[in-house]
Amino acid sequence: MRQFNKVDSAFIGRLRDIIGPNYVLTESFDIEPYTHDETEDLRFAPEVVVKPNTTKQVAQIMKLCHDQDVPVTPRGGGTGLSGGALAVYGGVVLSLERLNRIIEIDPDNMMAVVEAGVITGVLQRELEAQGLFYPVDPSSRDSCQIGGNVAENAGGPRAVKYGVTKDYVYGLTAVLPDGRILKTGGKLLKNVTGYNLTQLLIGSEGTLAVVTEVTFKIIPLPKYRLTLLAGFNSLGEAARTLTKIFSNRIIPSAAEFMEKAAIKAAEDKYEIKFPLSDPEALLLLEVDGNYRELLEQQVEQIGEICLAGNAADVVVADTPDKQAALWTTRSKIGEAVKSIAPYKEEDTVVPRSQLPALVEKIREISRKHDITAISYGHAGDGNIHCNIIKKGLSEERWQNEMPLVIAELFTEVVKLGGTITGEHGIGFVQKRYLPLALSATEIELMRQIKNVFDPKGILNPGKVLPA
């Protein structure tokens, strides 16, 4: 295990000189919120938390840590689900929360420039007020940051039509582990000048550089959106129907899937109710665009496809209030499922046409090992979050058997042409499974890239690459 230097009082003094004493946290009470993210029940205390306010301050902090051989863990909103923001080696947590300025919204170029610590939902509302749209919409939008979205290449329900973070980001300002400031790309829709470092940094999970500023494409806000909820008596019917919608040449702007146990968890915890009676599985579908009549036709067609696929019930939400109610219920599912018992969330993704096979595999593996696995997610992207719940399992089975069950699940996912994470990243908790999805050559190249950016290994150590 790599040994780093410990933080001492002289080091703290230099941090205070760079950003001022109020933004250097050393007391355990102040540090506590930075000891965990939203991943399982993991806690790692950093020795100090810093909250810089400018790219220059980030660069000075990185140079200091680099020279002193102290590890640094960048942190956005702390909503990550793979433990990427956990300070597993102690050292410094570098929080981007004060870099929260929207620098420019530029409708002439249809681009926006923001600091990394801007909360995604805040930015979306600011754009929507101007008839503009940044469609990347992780369900954690009101707590996660744009920088964290870049680091994780975040997706969300709308990815099915609009794509993920990488499809919008055209330029970055980032600080390298030794403190050098890097600027990549810009407001350019076309740019093939050299290697695409912007795209290399997207999804690098805070292991190559600290992102401080993001330039991204924006699009016009669609005028209308219609939502439809369909209940099915089996998971397989729901999954098969979903693929039929696409083969009928309809691309919904969201296509979410929830199984009964997930629905029930949200209904029980929050005393809310989906307006359908006791389905085994739900599809929540949305279409958007500028021509309402066309959308109404599409919704009708989707409804017919659902009924032909054996849907027991279909309801349409045609007002913003009804739509908001459905989406609020959907957004509560993750937390509700996780509150049942300790859990491990697996972020499986397969080609969409393999969705029926994936839900069947998850059921088969659960039955075989006698475990509870609750599935929901962005089915339009083939991306199912499978939560294995500790309910009824001894600590010994949980510790020893679950890694084998997860490896079995991932092996099946890869056989279906899929991979082991669609949007949550590898981070700390999934790195042991990386060789199931990537070849030795790919992993070796990734190690070499890491070494070029961070030869001393001080930036977010213990993440992504297996030991």
Ligand SMILES: Cc1cc2nc3c(=O)[nH]c(=O)nc-3n(C[C@H](O)[C@H](O)[C@H](O)COP(=O)(O)OP(=O)(O)OC[C@H]3O[C@@H](n4cnc5c(N)ncnc54)[C@H](O)[C@@H]3O)c2cc1C
């Ligand atoms: C309820 C809930 C719903 C969610 N729904 C979705 C969803 O629909 N789609 C989806 O994709 N994800 C989802 N997530 C996961 C999570 O919100 C995303 O991964 C998000 O992008 C993390 O952003 P963050 O700012 O919270 O980053 P953090 O959790 O703080 O950090 C995540 C990783 O990014 C790195 N990092 C953060 N900021 C920077 C930076 N400025 N520079 C370099 N590295 C940085 C960290 O070191 C860490 O490795 C959900 C999470 C929760 C809790």
